[in-house]
Amino acid sequence: MERMHQYKPHDRDTQAKQMRAPLFEGLLEHAAHHPLAFHIPGHKSGRGMDDAFREMIGERALALDLINIAPLDDLHAPHGMIREAERLAAEAFGADHAFFSVQGTSTAIMAMILATTGPGEKIIVPRNVHKSVLSAIVFAGALPIFIYPEMDRTFGISHGISYTSLERALMLHPDARAVLLINPTYFGVSCHLHTYVELSHAYGVPVLVDEAHGAHLYFHPDLPSSAMEAGADVAAVSMHKLGGSMTQSSLLLQQGKRVSAQRLQAFMSMLQTTSTSYLLLASLDTARRQMATRGKELLSRTIALSQRLKNAIRTIPGLSVLDDSVLAYDSAYALDPTKITVQVAGLGISGYEAEQYLREHARIEVELSDLYNVLFLITPADDETSIDRLIDSLTDLSAAFQKNGAYAPTDILLPDMPALAMSPRDAFYADVERIPLSGSAGRVMAEFIMVYPPGIPILMPGEIITQDNIDYIEANVAQGLPVQGPEDATLATIKVIKERLPLR
Numbered sequence: 001m002e003r004m005h006q007y008k009p010h011d012r013d014t015q016a017k018q019m020r021a022p023l024f025e026g027l028l029e030h031a032a033h034h035p036l037a038f039h040i041p042g043h044k045s046g047r048g049m050d051d052a053f054r055e056m057i058g059e060r061a062l063a064l065d066l067i068n069i070a071p072l073d074d075l076h077a078p079h080g081m082i083r084e085a086e087r088l089a090a091e092a093f094g095a096d097h098a099f100f101s102v103q104g105t106s107t108a109i110m111a112m113i114l115a116t117t118g119p120g121e122k123i124i125v126p127r128n129v130h131k132s133v134l135s136a137i138v139f140a141g142a143l144p145i146f147i148y149p150e151m152d153r154t155f156g157i158s159h160g161i162s163y164t165s166l167e168r169a170l171m172l173h174p175d176a177r178a179v180l181l182i183n184p185t186y187f188g189v190s191c192h193l194h195t196y197v198e199l200s201h202a203y204g205v206p207v208l209v210d211e212a213h214g215a216h217l218y219f220h221p222d223l224p225s226s227a228m229e230a231g232a233d234v235a236a237v238s239m240h241k242l243g244g245s246m247t248q249s250s251l252l253l254q255q256g257k258r259v260s261a262q263r264l265q266a267f268m269s270m271l272q273t274t275s276t277s278y279l280l281l282a283s284l285d286t287a288r289r290q291m292a293t294r295g296k297e298l299l300s301r302t303i304a305l306s307q308r309l310k311n312a313i314r315t316i317p318g319l320s321v322l323d324d325s326v327l328a329y330d331s332a333y334a335l336d337p338t339k340i341t342v343q344v345a346g347l348g349i350s351g352y353e354a355e356q357y358l359r360e361h362a363r364i365e366v367e368l369s370d371l372y373n374v375l376f377l378i379t380p381a382d383d384e385t386s387i388d389r390l391i392d393s394l395t396d397l398s399a400a401f402q403k404n405g406a407y408a409p410t411d412i413l414l415p416d417m418p419a420l421a422m423s424p425r426d427a428f429y430a431d432v433e434r435i436p437l438s439g440s441a442g443r444v445m446a447e448f449i450m451v452y453p454p455g456i457p458i459l460m461p462g463e464i465i466t467q468d469n470i471d472y473i474e475a476n477v478a479q480g481l482p483v484q485g486p487e488d489a490t491l492a493t494i495k496v497i498k499e500r501l502p503l504r
Ligand SMILES: Cc1ncc(COP(=O)(O)O)c(C=O)c1O
Pocket: 103, 104, 105, 106, 107, 109, 129, 130, 132, 182, 186, 210, 212, 213, 238, 248, 250, 453, 454, 455
């Protein structure tokens, strides 16, 4: 895979520094002194906790569940061990600054959008973004300039946006305050990020990257380029997804002068809890250490296992796997080999039915399923045994359903990309009424509605509902997929703007 920016392994000095985990070490040292605590958390190393929970979690972990007392620094104004840990993270990821998030990548995404785009200002975004991007746009009162992603009619998924569509958007909206890109998509598809960044910078527009699925890209030359490597200004990175840290711990990375690091830090502080979890912080510190010092070795093995799995799936009747043929799409420049998207339509079942089969017959849990596919993530936690078990179970799945015959390719449904009638924030605060979903075509949506995962809204506030949207939602509901968002969880009714089109 060609990389425009060369992946740089750390030199020996850096490698030695990266062996340290100052936050984790500071925490261990504090706990080892057994101070008599008269501060929160009130469970005080688990002593005041429910017995069953304490026994399960373990006293050693609970002794580290501490709070920002003076010796342990403060995420909101870091000057000690948290600052040192963030500096090491910045170095490991090739950024100028790194900020820790204990509220996942959603908060890091909101901080980078709010820090760059204010009320009434434009931000260029692909339409297939995670709901946190759209929530931030509502909070900011920003005007999204949506670019429609390339749709994959074979797998029934959306990829990235093409270079020419970004160019057109920048030409029409050179006053945009930011461009947001996804690297890679949930299914592992990356655009030629470096050229997109150069293009946006030529217009003086900073680039924000949703890198929720890209924490590992920083640590292996055979993976798609990372946001920092490609020259992006800010990236929100889910360490907890593919970087080996605990759920909810993420990073916000910054480089260069286009976006102020101080402003990003201010927004991270405004959005994050004052009761920061030190277990999450320490897990970020140590996950960074593991990736910086052993990432290449761990990921080489992960990539080899993923290739073996893909080769095996190709031989299983009725299954097909997303592979490098996807690179024929304009927006697809590289595919993360560790994301295994398997289409099961050849067995005449939905992805959700395959997910259920694997759960019930093989005790296997998948990352996500949709109408046609199942997604498996292969990480450094996998080994030959887990891959063999997955191959055997997929072989059984194929044998169980092969007699069904395949869906015709024309059966592939894709969500219609709706048009925006008004700003998402105006729609969110407008007068609304509740009407049956089935009769809502032509009305303006006042809520989010999405399948989670992946959490990409099918409709968001301000968009004009089409019959295609309704059919797509109903098809997902019929398959038992987790459609969520509206206040009416049954989805029988949704909230729409009272005023009818054309709006004044
Ligand atoms: C593309 C994308 N962006 C952002 C997020 C949000 O990340 P987090 O769950 O860490 O808040 C997700 C989560 O699934 C995602 O898939």
